[in-house]
Amino acid sequence: MKFTLLASAALALAPLSASAAPAAASPVGTWEVALSGADQGTAYVTFEDDNDFTGYGLSRGSLGLFTLSGTWTLNEAGQLVGNYTETINGDEVDGTLTAKLTPKSITGSIAATNGKFTFKAKREGVTQDLTGPWTGTASLAKQQFAELYQITPSALPHVYLIEGTGFSPFTGEYEILGTVLAGAKGKVELVAFSEAASGSPGFASLRGTVNVNRKQNVLKGTHSSGAPIKIAIRR
Known part of the structure; x- marks a missing residue:
């Protein structure tokens, strides 16, 4: 009888425990990224639900807009990882990123052929009209x-x-x-x-x-x- 009661209690609690597990954060959407390290600047990066991402920005080392595109995934530790190719000043550079992801922020580091960087990102917001x-x-x-x-x-x-x-x-x-x-x-x-x-x-x-x-x-x-x-x- 005692075993039956314990088993019933375990079965009753199992769905509750499973439903209480927090959903993994997703990077899908557009983010404003502050870049520092080998170069400093600002970029807007959009992560798609098909694991592609694209972006553009300006930095102290760019003679105009730079653009980038790559792929992303979440590793077993829940980190955001990815690879990308950036076009800056007519040249292409490759890089990899590793970052901590929360629903409201992304913070991480980049190792690229043009240097090492750190970055902080927040969800895209409204900006001033400079027209x-x-x-x-x-x-x-x-x-x-x-x-x-x-x-x-x-x-x-x-x-x-x-x-x-x-x-x-x-x-x-x-x-x-x-x-x-x-x-x-x-x-x-x-x-x-x-x-x-x-x-x-x-x-x-x-x-x-x-x-x-x-x-x-x-x-x-x-x-x-x-x-x-x-x-x-x-x-």
């Missing part, structure tokens, strides 16, 4: 340059295109072309090329935070000359 005319003052090598920009949305979410002009006391008017990637909490990554009728082309990679309603926003980075550059902008 419209902007004015700016660029500071480079103790000189200041007045600039005007027109920012328009691209076909990719969170990505904007820049067209503008500036004026240098040395080379006169110059053209500006660039790309902006908007992140959460006003974070932006920006790369821009400038070229005057006379003089050599210039390139700048900048980052910072922007509030479209703020009177002045400051982005800082590095110019192709190797000198630090700062741009104060407003819409």
